[in-house]
Amino acid sequence: MIIGDKEKTKKQFRIKYNQENITIISQDSVKICGITFSNDKEYAYNENIKKKVLKMERQLNIWRQRNISLEGKILLVKCFGLSQLIYSLQASHIRQQEIKQIENIIYKFIWNISPSSTRTSGKIKRETLQASTEDGGLNAPNVKALNDAIKYRHLLRCFYTNHPVGILTKVKLQKIQFNEQSQLVNHREDKSYLDQAVNAHNKLWKLFDKDIQTSSNEPELKLHRSYYYYLHNHQLLHSQHINTQQKFMVKNLRRHGIDTFGKLKAAKEGNAHPRIQLESFQIWHSFPRHWRQVISRSHRNYNEEEDPQVLIDYNKWRNNKTITTKELRQRIQQLTVAKKTVEMLNNKFNILAPVDINPFLICRKMTQDIKLRNVQYKILHNIYPTMKHLHTWKIKESPNCTNCQCPETTEHAVWECNIAQETFQNFARIYTEINNKTLALDKQNVIYGMPNKDALNTLLTLIKRTLILQREDKQTLTCEDIKRIIKQQQELEKYIAKKNNKVTKHQKKWSEFLLI
Incomplete structure (x- = not known):
């Protein structure tokens, strides 16, 4: 297959191998390790995603006539339904309409709703059914959270490899000013594999911010040192809390060596140079009150290097290299899951x-x-x-x-x-x-x-x-x-x-x- 061939016309190549003249005809698409690659993006998407969705639906329809419990149906969905898709999700971008379609197919099967019916909601909310058993759920699938976790896990792997795909990914992340220690200012449009990975990072950062807010409201709760590490090393220039009008003030602070939230705190407490006192005060108060309250508790310097980690639950962190897709999915689900309490x-x-x-x-x-x-x-x-x-x-x-x-x-x-x-x-x-x-x-x-x-x-x-x-x-x-x-x-x-x-x-x- 000729990569980037816009003409989409088959070409012949003559080569000599082992004393034989061989003619090779170029193809419009090729399948490598189960994934279809093509210059026609719609064709590739149809082969990698849409056909797999139809195959999943056919597999589930085979089991429709059986008298199966809720737990049994959820197990079948994971074994015979999502297993058709997970491999493709690891290698391909998937659009939101297909994610919605997959979830509708799954929950129509779980609640025994006819495939042709326009009704998709069951007797228990999806967000409750997706919770853990101790929170009133049955660990039902959340396709969107699963897709986000798969994409973000791949993004993390790219930071620790010299593979060409990893190198290209890091170059693209630098262009959009991605930083592991902060949330991107703008939500990315869902147009590519990388966009979904970055948006998953932003969701995890929202949960990080939620933990900080919880701790500020309940000061007796002790925070893990990694919270303080990430707050201290939060970059001012690309922070979501800095607006466009404040960019020039941040650049002025950077000229004086103040480029992180931790250094801003130190400058504010250490009587900064008169030229930057006003900028320090204004930028400091641009950050949420709960951020300022939490970082003010710490009198240590967290500028030393440590292995990047991901927050998987309140006060629970995992190393970027060892974190699993399951842990990421469970964390991302916390944004939408609806727990049942006593x-x-x-x-x-x-x-x-x-x-x-x-x-x-x-x-x-x-x-x-x-x-x-x-x-x-x-x-x-x-x-x-x-x-x-x-x-x-x-x-x-x-x-x-x-x-x-x-x-x-x-x-x-x-x-x-x-x-x-x-x-x-x-x-x-x-x-x-x-x-x-x-x-x-x-x-x-x-x-x-x-x-x-x-x-x-x-x-x-x-x-x-x-x-x-x-x-x-x-x-x-x-x-x-x-x-x-x-x-x-x-x-x-x-x-x-x-x-x-x-x-x-x-x-x-x-x-x-x-x-x-």
């Missing part, structure tokens, strides 16, 4: 649970049965289908509980209804008979579960599922019904434990119910 759940269910209880971790630890975990997860997010939900979705004519004739919400179905109250009284009676101690169940314990009571939480979830699925034919679960549920679940988990050589762990979990 306070939010308390407001939703009208419960006064302490903040140190995490119902999502209790749900995660209670069982290896993914579908059962899925039931509890949906109950916590208030999306497990009660009569009120089904009425809202136009499946049922009435939203009312058939027993109480009042709207059947999640709280009503699993706790407030007389049927639920009698059922849990029977459960508590069985527990007392077996263990010779009283089981005190309240609304919090039933809906959230109880810490370090995995078998109990598993059984509570099974009972809650049964109560909700009764729908029109509401009946109290008798002691015999509950004992049957306990035996079935116990035998199922015992069978799995034997296969995995974890019988001891199983017996420890079910120690309170072994006498059933």
Whole structure:
């Protein structure tokens, strides 16, 4: 292929090799290591990105007819969906419309929405589903954050290589006045691979600034020394806090050796030369108040050389050479992720649970049965289908509980209804008979579960599922019904434990119910 051939006409080349005359015909495109290179950028983009997106969609559609849980679908998306794209993202630029298309395909699959439907939102916000399990999410894919992390990881590698691509990248970064220790003044238009990498750097810098602001509001929080290092070495000339009118003042300061924020602080505190006092004062107050507060705490000089690092969480840093794409993705996601807190759940269910209880971790630890975990997860997010939900979705004519004739919400179905109250009284009676101690169940314990009571939480979830699925034919679960549920679940988990050589762990979990 002739690089830069605008004529796009095939040419013949005659060479002599090993006593043979060989004719080579030039091509419009070539594929090297799975990536298509072409002088026609649209053709290359179609081969490297658009066709891979269609292939991903076909792979996911194969699994649509299966009865798979939320966790299972997210795992399938990562294994059979994103795996089609990650390699191409490492080598190719991707436009925002394709990123949006990919996310729509993924979340339509997760929520079982028809591919032809214009609706793309599910019952739980994407930003919540993308959070970690302890924050109420399921680590669902964030394609934009993943792409930013891949591009930025490549940019970091370019700083430590003598490969021609690395050298060319560094030259381009110098032209746009890129600095590892500061944010670029202007957001780059999304036109190239490098633009996405630089914009990812700016996003990380926003999170750095957010940490500084948090620390200034809470002075008792101790900051890692790398925060002070980056603040001290923040370049004045290319700072996002310096406007165009102030550039001449910064240049004047640089003539006097003041080119970083740390040197500006030292000049301000050390009675700078009268000629630059006014410039020092004005430039100092151009920076945010929280920057000035934090850097004023330090009386050390951080001008010594140290290995550049990237901030992956509050007070957690990683060396540029060893940081992983996963760590970068998790950090970038913090700009958009919407965490679920205990306070939010308390407001939703009208419960006064302490903040140190995490119902999502209790749900995660209670069982290896993914579908059962899925039931509890949906109950916590208030999306497990009660009569009120089904009425809202136009499946049922009435939203009312058939027993109480009042709207059947999640709280009503699993706790407030007389049927639920009698059922849990029977459960508590069985527990007392077996263990010779009283089981005190309240609304919090039933809906959230109880810490370090995995078998109990598993059984509570099974009972809650049964109560909700009764729908029109509401009946109290008798002691015999509950004992049957306990035996079935116990035998199922015992069978799995034997296969995995974890019988001891199983017996420890079910120690309170072994006498059933």
